[in-house]
Every structure is written in C-alpha cells, then in structure tokens.
Amino acid sequence: MYVIYLRKSRKDSDLEALGIDVLKRHEETLLELARARSLPIGAIYREVVSGDSIDARPEMVRLLSEVESGIWEGVLVMEVERLARGDTIDQGRVQRAFFYSNTLIVTPGKTYNPAIENDNEYFEFSLFMSRREYATIKRRMQAGRIRSVKDGYYVGNIAPYGWRRVKADDCKHFTLVPDEKENPVLKLMYDFMGNKKYGFQKTCSALTGMGIVSRSGKPFNPATVKTIISNPVNIGMLRWNYRKSQKAIVNGKIATSRPKADDYILAKGKHPGCISEDLYYRANSVNSSMTAPVKRSCRIQNPFAGIVRCSCCGRVMVRKKMSAKQPRDYLICQYAGCATVAIELDELENAVLEWIRNYIADYKVNNFESADDSEQESLRSILVNLEKEKETTLKQRGSLFDLLEQGIYTKEIFFERSTALEDKIKDFDKKIESVNADIVRLDLSKKNRSTFVPKCQELLNAWDTFDAADKNTALKNVIERIDFTKTEKNARGQRHSSFSIDVFPRISR
Template sequence: MRDEYSDETKNIALYCRVSTDEQAREGVSLDEQQQRLKSYCRAMGWTEIPHVYIEDGYSAKNMDRPQLISLLKEVKKGTISKILVTKLDRISRRLKHLLEIIDIFQENKVSFISISESFDTNTPSGRLTLQVLGAVAEFERERIRERVFENMLHAANHGKWLTQSPYGYDLIHKELVVNETEAEVVKRVYDLYLNEGLGFYSIAKKLNQEGIPSKKKRGWSIRSIKLLLTNPVYKGTLVWNRIDRSSNKQVEKDDEDWVVVENAHPLIIDESTWEAVQKRINQASVPPRAKTSPHLLGGFLKCGRCGAAMTISWTGPKTNRKRSYRCSANKNKGTCTSQPYNASDVEDWFKEGLLRLSKSMNSSYIFKLAEQARNDEKQVINQQIQSAKNRYARKVEAYTAGLIELGDLQKEKSRMEQIVQEAETRQSTTTINTEGLEEKLNGKISSLIDAIDTLPVVEAKSLIKTLVEKVIIHGDKNIEIVLTTP
C-alpha cells in the first residue's frame, strides 16, 4: 500500500503533546508548540499544509496515547514523509519507547525532526545522535540482561524452576512436583516410541483419539510429542539458558553456554531409557515412505547391486495387477541392471530370514552388537564428562566476572570431579551381558514375526523400524537383514 503514495503526495505531520502537570508546572502550551512547528515549516520552504496531531492531557510515560497511535497507523500506511516535534520528550520521556518509535519511522522512510535539539534523522548529525541514543539504550539493555542472568543463574543452581511447568509436573513454590496422572502418560509416550516403534504423528493421533488432554488442553501435535521425548526434564535435569531470545529469531546457543543442573527435581523417565530414546531420534531417520507405504518393505528394501531403494511397481492388466519391488536406479535412470522381484515373494523371504536369524544367532554377531552397544555407552559417558567440564568452565567465568561467590565455584569443582570419577569408573567397568542381549534380540524377532502375520502393514512396519535398519536383496531368496543396535 505504501507504494501508492509518492513523496509529493505524502503529508507532513506535527505532533504536539502536553500533560496536565506540565501545563501547570512548565507553562507548556499546545498553541505555542503548533506555532513554532508551523514557523519551522515555513522557514524550510515547505508549503503544504501539515496534519496536526494534538495530545492534550496525556503523559509521555507510555505509548498508550490516541493521537500517537493514530499517527503511527498513518506512518505504517505510508502517507507521511516527515514528523516534527518541538522537543524529543514530546514523543516520549522514556528512551526505550523513543527508540521503538524512531525504528518504526525509519522502517517506513519517515524523517523525524525535533526543532529544539536540531535533531533530524535525514541529516548526518541527526543520525549520529540517533546512534548515540541507540548505544546508550543497548548498554542499559546489557546491564539489565546481566542482572537478570545473575538472578536466574542463582535460582537455577538451587533447583528452582524458572518457567511454567512442563507436562508431567506441577509447579509448587517454584519447584517441580510430579503430577502422577500426567507422568503415566509421559511413560506411555516413551514406551510407544521406544518399544512399539510409533512415530511422533502416530503417538499424537493415538492420544488425541483417546481424549487425553495436553497441558494447555490444545491437543497433541508432532511438535509437542517431539518436545516431550527430547526434554531432559524427565530424567531430572534442569537446562536453562539454552535458547538465545535476544532477537526476533530464536537460536539455540552452544552447549557450553547452557546452565545444566543434574538431579534438580524428581525424575519420571530413568536416564538409560531417556538416552535410548535420544539415540533413536538422532539415528538416520527412516524415509517417510517407510512409515506410510502400504507395502511391508517399502522404504527398507535396498538393491544389492547399486544400493538404491527398491520401490513398488505394478504389472499386468487392471483386473489382475501384481506388485513387484524394482530398483529405483533401474526404473528411473537405467543405470542398474537389477531385475524386478515379486513383492509377495520378497516379503516371504524376509519372514523366513527373520526365522533363520532367530535360530542361528551366532556368537560373533552378538559380540559385534555388544561392542557397538559398548561404544555407544562410552560416547554417552564422554558427553557427560565434557558437559561437567563445560559447566565448571562457565562457573570460573562467572566467578571472574563477580557473578558468583568462591564457595559456589568450589562446589561446582567438587561436583565436576565427582561426575568425572563416577563416569570413568563406569567406563572402565562397562560390561555387556551377551546372553541377555541375545535373549532380548530373539524376543524382538519373535514379536516382529508374530506382528507381520497378525497386524495391519502400517503397524507391523512400526515394529520393523525398532529392529531393522535395512533389508538388502542380492538375488532370488538371497536377502541380507541389517539390524539396528538393541
């Protein structure tokens, strides 16, 4: 809409304001302000009749003034080219509000002129004054942010919850207390994701269909389920200062800037379960077609010749169409010589392969899985050690800046040393129960075979995802099943 007005058709606006107190104390007259502003316009050779906005009896302590609101609306419409005041404090006595208003003027290419201070944002000196005002305001904002951070840091280190309570907890005297009804839902969500293989969407849909309310009674969504599954609050950990909200776009800070307090409140999910869920979330995600395809191995089946995905093709007349898995590189590019395979045959081979796998689980394969699980555990331990060291480094910086006392720094050092010692002990004594691993794996395979025979394809595929990373076809009845780490 702004483009409809040229500079020639835009108006000059005069803004005059006086409060009752100012009129009595300083003898500031609205008529006097108008006369001075109109005289300035004539002196500058501006012949058009200006629009006058008169604010009678309103204080400049806030922006809730009818004439100011009306003026800003016209600015945003693009009908004004210049705004004049006798003094800056006519617009606002608060620097924060003044800068907010001037920002609006600049965004809409409006010159702002104060005739007493010789302030004109269209001149170099005016822009310099604006920059100085901005620097002062920025300094004050930083001072306020430092004070807020210091108070928040103290509260976080003493286990005080700093925002509204997450689902599963109630907030009582700034401390989290488990809400038993909601906690059962949290445990169920983790079980549905980790053990039954349901995705964010499927879990949200199930909870909504069952009429289970979310915290704000808005229903469950993909985002709310993901946040619930990734929030460390459920393992008893408080994480604060994670998001930078200083600009319009929220950005996650580097983890060394986070304030992390372990065992800050009662947990709902044990740490091993929480870490297992994070591992599954961070693993290479299964392609969307693997979740939604009505074909058992859609999204899982790979070509043994080139590694491309095998997709469903249909052959035969409409009355007797047959499914086949065909290499996508062969179908779309002609770069692979792999043959198509009857889909029902391949799915039968897959089930037979699972049966053989459960009966012939050899020790070398179990050892390989155990070694992978051991490496995963090592990685988690190393992350815990690094997080403890990062927290201590932040406390050193806070102590140097005078934000915390020496006693707080010493406590953090002792805590870091304890965490490192416990983690290193776990690392040196970590053992994997291979018999238990084999039993767990065989149990999963048996459950999966039963699911394939009894459940709808989409539900069976959810279970396949918890156990199988991919299936590679090398030829007739020759398939390779690659399992995920249990």
C-alpha cells in the first residue's frame, strides 16, 4: 500500500493568493498518478500547519514513524523537498527512515528507490545534501550499525528465518524473538540434520512432505536450508557484514555480488539462542554434498535398489549377496521383527518384466488417452473466467478514484474499498497461479503418457544387455515403487515361490 503526503511550500503562496486550493490540486494530481501506475492508496496525509522542522509538522511525524516501521511500500509526494526542508538533522532523519525501510518516494517526475544506493538518481534524492555529506552520513550510519551489532542488537531490516524483529528494551534498537510459526520449523531442520543425519535434500523433501513451505511460499531448497541452519543467530550470536555487497562495473552496468567475507563481525546477541551449540555444530557438520547417497565409485549391484518396499513394514528391501549356503542373490527385508520372507532376485526380476509386458499390452488396448483432455479444457475456461473477473476488479479499482473525485465516496469508504479490492486482486492472482500450475501438471502427464509405452518397450528390448546399475536406472525411469508381499517360506525343492507384487508405474492417469 502507498500513502499520499500533502504539504504546502513557500512557493505556493502566489497561487494561494489567487484563491487556489493548492493542496486540493496536489491531491488530485497524486491520485491521478496513483491511478495511472495502479498503486493502491491506503491513506492521505494533509499537512495543514506549515512548520519547517519535522516536529512542528504532526502529519510528518506520523508519516515518518510509519515509514520507519516499514508499513508503506511507498510515499507519493509532489516533490522530494516537500518531505524535508528543515535543518540537516531533519533531512538526515528523513533520508535514514526511507533508506532503512526501503520505502519508495514516488513523485510525478520520478520514482526514487533508496535501495539502489549506487544509482546516480539516488543522489538526486539527497538533493538537499551534497554527495560528500551523504557519504559521511552513510559512513556514520555504518559505524553506528557496527556499534549496535557489537552491543548485541539486530540491525538487519528483515529478521532471519525462525525469528521476528522486535523493539529492544532501550526502545531504540531492535532485537529478535522466536517467530511462533517459523521457529518450530527451524528446530525441525536442526533435528533432521543434526540428530537424524538427513542430508539437505532429504530435509527439504521431508519438510515439503509435511506441507511446510518457505517464506516465499515455495518448497525449501537445499541452499536455503543451508543458509538458514548455518546462521549463528540461532545460537544467540549476531553476524554482520558476512556478505556485504561489492559493486563493480560490468559491461557498463553496475553489478552487485555478495561474496562471503572473512572479516565479518561476530558478536553475542541480546537474544538468547534457540538451539544448543552442540546441535548447531552437529547439524552443520553434515556432509554438504546434495546428491543421492549412492557413491559414484561403486556401481549399484541391486537392480531393485530403492524401488522395492516390504509390504509388511514399508521399509526398502535390500540385496543379500550370494554365499556358500545360498548360491543366488536374494532381496530381503532387513528388519528383524518383520514377517517378510526373502525372494530370489531372478524370480522377482522375471515377475516385474512380466508385469511391464502385461501393462503396456493393456495400455495399448484400452488407450486411456482421451479422458483427460476435457479436464484440461475446463481448467482453461476456469482460467479465462478468473482473468476476466480480475480484469473487472482492476477496473473497479480504477473507478474508485472517480467516485472519490465526484465526492460520492468519502475518503474512509475509498480506503476501505481499495483495501478490499486489493485483497480480492491478490486472491485472484493466487487462484490463477494455482490453475496454471494444474494445467502445466496435466500437460506434463500427457507428455509422460505418450512416452511411457516406448520407454517400457525400450527397457524390455535392451534388458539382457544391461548390468545391475543400468537395470536400476531403466526401472526407476518407468516405475515409482514396487510393494512386495511374501510371507511363506518355500518348501524344500520348491522352484516357484508364492509372492505378489504391487507395482506403481511412473505415469499419471
């Protein structure tokens, strides 16, 4: 949401003398600007007193404290000078507030983004300050931040994962408290990595399996988890300047990189840690390789590695090498208390190949194809409708400005409606995204279906030329998993055991 700030300046006095309501005019101009850029407006602050210092301007005091707490995406104002024109201290205060909270300043001529500090335009933002002054202030701010970190305060704008930023006891600085929602997830990550010895990938899958997503709403990825669990903030420490931005000119443009620094500051934080140091170091000592646990050097010996599960206990079954007593390879359930009986590998292999042959024969006969197209079509029409509805809502948002201008809506109703419409638009965006994802998923499964039979055919044709590792790859290509059931031991001399397999093909219907 954005806010409009209106304030008279000395140069308006001529117009005022002609009886023109300058602020009213500015309000119209800025509302027009908001409409043109489709910026949602949450409030309009109109300064009626004309003090130069911030403290003499009540609306400015309010605006500044809101900007400092980061509640506005941006402030619409006629010119930057309308924000600050007092002494240097006031200017610094304004600049600092926008700078720290990353709040945009939108004027009819230009949008200033304090986050782009090296942008030449940024120095225009500090028009009331010379480049030198600005550099000095920035250095002082930096020194102040370092001082604060050493004192144990949190100086970042965004709290690290698992934490929430709150005002410290001195009411000036910030510190961290565990975030109700994220902190349990953080602890879970340490438990997975430190106690259960999961790798990064497995940790991510486990979280995703529990329906837990990252702040951005996407599933966690190994790199993010690594960044999160290696942050000493979790054991009550603060790290600053670990990854300070470094700028370089690349192809005439400014490129920013954030290499890991070795001269960073590590200080004891005011906040207590939420993880024991012991667990912290254990979790971070996990081998950082993010690949599957199979070592490259030794080829897989079991064609069913990771595919066959015991139907009794759900565990993955493993190969038992041949021995003097048992001249053939077997697949067994390693779990001591489990009733599942071992199966000879060759016997299982034949059964699986047989299953594949039958499946593709059925598949060709029944040709499951057509059914899904109707689903795709209905999804597409849902999408079209959603987009239409969103379009209508966007138009409604536009006409809000008219209703305000015509005096049909009071400002209160205007803000109320515009917030409601904003929520509605976000809701449409979410729905559109989810329908799109469904369409993509259906497309993929359609493609998958058309390649599934050829893949199986290929596997059957080349099977005899495969070694165990090739067989494993080929099977994993077409089969998700096989549940194996066998509870009776073979009778003496019995060649064919009685067992059953439940095969889950890697294909979506």
